[in-house]
Amino acid sequence: MTIRFTEDHEWISLDGDVATVGITTFAQSQLGDVVFVEVPEAGRALTKGKDAAVVESVKAASEVFAPVDGTVVEGNQAVVEDPSLVNSDPQGAGWFFKMTLASPAQLDGLMDQAAYDAFVEGQH
Amino acid sequence: MVTETDSPLLTTPLNALHRELGAKMVTFAGYDMPVQYPLGVLKEHLHTREQAGLFDVSHMGQVVLRGDGVVEALEKLVPGELKALKEGRIRYSFFTNDQAGILDDLMIANRGDHLFLVVNAACKVQDIAHLTAGLPGIEVEYLGDDRGLLALQGPTAAAVLARFVPEVATMPFMSMVNASLKGIPVTIARSGYTGEDGYEIGIDGARTEDVARLLLAEPEVSAIGLGARDSLRLEAGLCLYGHDIDTTTTPVEAGLTWAISKRRREEGGYPGDAIVRRQLAEGAARYRVGIQPEGRAPAREHTEIQDASGQTVGEVTSGGFGPSANAPVAMGYVTAANAAVGTPLSLIVRGKALPAKVAALPFVPQRYYRG
Numbered sequence: 001m002t003i004r005f006t007e008d009h010e011w012i013s014l015d016g017d018v019a020t021v022g023i024t025t026f027a028q029s030q031l032g033d034v035v036f037v038e039v040p041e042a043g044r045a046l047t048k049g050k051d052a053a054v055v056e057s058v059k060a061a062s063e064v065f066a067p068v069d070g071t072v073v074e075g076n077q078a079v080v081e082d083p084s085l086v087n088s089d090p091q092g093a094g095w096f097f098k099m100t101l102a103s104p105a106q107l108d109g110l111m112d113q114a115a116y117d118a119f120v121e122g123q124h
Numbered sequence: 125m126v127t128e129t130d131s132p133l134l135t136t137p138l139n140a141l142h143r144e145l146g147a148k149m150v151t152f153a154g155y156d157m158p159v160q161y162p163l164g165v166l167k168e169h170l171h172t173r174e175q176a177g178l179f180d181v182s183h184m185g186q187v188v189l190r191g192d193g194v195v196e197a198l199e200k201l202v203p204g205e206l207k208a209l210k211e212g213r214i215r216y217s218f219f220t221n222d223q224a225g226i227l228d229d230l231m232i233a234n235r236g237d238h239l240f241l242v243v244n245a246a247c248k249v250q251d252i253a254h255l256t257a258g259l260p261g262i263e264v265e266y267l268g269d270d271r272g273l274l275a276l277q278g279p280t281a282a283a284v285l286a287r288f289v290p291e292v293a294t295m296p297f298m299s300m301v302n303a304s305l306k307g308i309p310v311t312i313a314r315s316g317y318t319g320e321d322g323y324e325i326g327i328d329g330a331r332t333e334d335v336a337r338l339l340l341a342e343p344e345v346s347a348i349g350l351g352a353r354d355s356l357r358l359e360a361g362l363c364l365y366g367h368d369i370d371t372t373t374t375p376v377e378a379g380l381t382w383a384i385s386k387r388r389r390e391e392g393g394y395p396g397d398a399i400v401r402r403q404l405a406e407g408a409a410r411y412r413v414g415i416q417p418e419g420r421a422p423a424r425e426h427t428e429i430q431d432a433s434g435q436t437v438g439e440v441t442s443g444g445f446g447p448s449a450n451a452p453v454a455m456g457y458v459t460a461a462n463a464a465v466g467t468p469l470s471l472i473v474r475g476k477a478l479p480a481k482v483a484a485l486p487f488v489p490q491r492y493y494r495g
Binding site: 032033035036038054056057058059060 | 421445
């Protein structure tokens with residue numbers, strides 16, 4: 001299983017042909033208490049860097065971008081019903097959607113765990 | 125981040141304490157202010173509704189007006205009933221311009237030998253200039269950044285503050301006294317911006333941190349940031365200057381005519397009085413209303429509002445998630461034909477029309493002290 005990260009603080013984890021996408025522990029800590037989540041419908045085509053989902057805290061709305069090109073397989077209804085999962089388990093039960101990849105090689109352009117940790121460190 | 129000017133950030137007397145408490149700091153009205161503490165906006169909001177929250181509002185402008193005829197003079201700038209304002213009592217009012225637009229909203233207290241004003245941080249420089257120009261012969265004293273202001277808000281605020289100053293327990297809502305808190309001279313007003321019972325405490329800047337630490341040491345009290353201050357006042361249906369009211373909105377449109385007495389409606393004598401009188405008689409073209417989205421998606425400021433036929437009828441001026449309402453809540457202006465409670469509306473959020481209704485304000489019951 002490969003996990004990669006974007007500069008917009010999404011994570012993408014590839015298992016076989018299907019990748020799971022969410023926002024990072026750092027991202028949820030910056031957002032604060034999540035009160036609303038909108039996830040994409042199965043079958044929707046996603047474009048790398050474009051809107052894929054929405055996450056809102058008490059104060060503000062943020063977009064979740066597609067880390068790579070592909071097609072949505074499933075949106076996580078559990079986070080729609082209980083948005084606080086994004087805070088309590090952002091890189092587990094708080095995932096946003098699953099997708100198939102149009103071009104798996106795009107993952108190579110994203111950060112690995114060590115690179116992302118250094119990137120977050122540089123944000124302080 | 126781009127700030128409005130390159131001028132250095134202003135700080136309140138509690139800046140070091142905010143950092144010690146782990147606050148996330150943001151720039152607000154030129155001040156380095158805590159938007160939230162480690163508790164987070166949601167829990168800070170709920171804590172204030174259940175216990176007591178301590179807010180640093182030292183960035184707001186505290187102004188003293190002195191001189192013969194000060195009451196009559198200030199009535200020329202605001203539509204508030206000041207002649208009937210008894211000593212020790214506070215009135216909410218607003219500065220208006222010739223078009224009846226609102227220049228700022230403020231609190232005015234009659235302190236016997238002077239009037240005491242609290243104005244918004246973002247407006248205070250222009251307010252002081254406006255007062256100085258508009259009140260010839262009246263001394264306008266800005267208490268400056270040497271003065272602290274703390275708000276203690278919530279259902280246990282009275283019990284907490286009465287441990288230090290017993291007489292505050294039975295102070296009427298919208299009254300103000302001088303007091304001594306552990307030997308520190310303070311002004312105490314029973315007022316606030318959360319919809320809860322509570323107080324606003326004016327303190328010499330050098331002693332503000334001492335008072336804050338005394339109050340924070342009480343088990344009911346948590347430090348609360350600007351994030352929760354905003355969600356609390358929105359649920360309470362209270363206007364935020366620069367968002368829900370500004371120079372383009374009149375008191376009639378904003379639903380603030382309760383703050384204009386019968387005498388002042390009839391006599392006028394403040395900027396824009398003819399427009400207010402006409403709008404009171406004929407109705408305004410639009411009104412500020414509460415808006416209840418039907419789903420879970422918040423509608424933020426500037427969200428377009430449409431009527432049932434898809435016509436644009438207004439815009440959201442404050443919107444977010446109400447932690448106590450446990451639902452999205454908003455306020456905005458809609459055309460008069462769409463302003464009745466229950467009117468169905470659509471909110472255009474990310475290109476989609478989300479159903480909503482005009483709702484009665486406030487979203488949560490106000491719990492001011494009524495004796």
